[in-house]
Amino acid sequence: MPKIVDHDERRLELVDATWRIIARQGLESATMREIAMEAGFANGALKPYFPTKDTLLEFAFSHVFNRTNQRIVRVTEGKAGLEALRAFCLEVLPLDEERINEARVVVPFWQKAVSDARKADIHRESMAEWLAAIRRYLGEARTSGDVSAGVADSVLAGQLLNMLLGAQIEAALAPEGHLEFGHAAQLEGYLALLGKIPGGK
8 A cells, every 4th residue: 555645744844954955055056956955866756846046945944933932832821021032032042052053043034035025025924923822911911010111012022033033044144152241231231221111101
């Protein structure tokens, strides 16, 4: 009896192989042949799932984004305000090898998105989702009195998101094995400032 192929599982295996290769060797080394070898498939096995490397890169970015979101859901369950915001940020920041590898996938995707409208749309939609979550947590913290900074939450959310994305760039460009960037301390410093100035809106 022929083996039944789980196409969703195979697609996920190929995406996993893609981000591992990009993380180790960079985007240019992530050839279709290398990806197939990493996943343990024949070279032609990729075509039915991902006709081009660009489509595979899009799926790899979405996969990394979804992995991060799954972690966020777990760590923010039952939390609100600054507690939830801190937990959210700690899952996005590249604080260990796994999340640094994720950053090494995201940064090449951003490079492609500069001149690819579809990838730019994927990025914008993803960041809009994160901004909405950050603003929600800030609003909860404002209501509870934990945030009193005299700066609009929309501005604070943009600042924080840019800090998170900048941390990913720093980690992606760092030498192999470099894991400590001070990002957790920077986050705590930022959160501490949110309650320093009264009269926020």
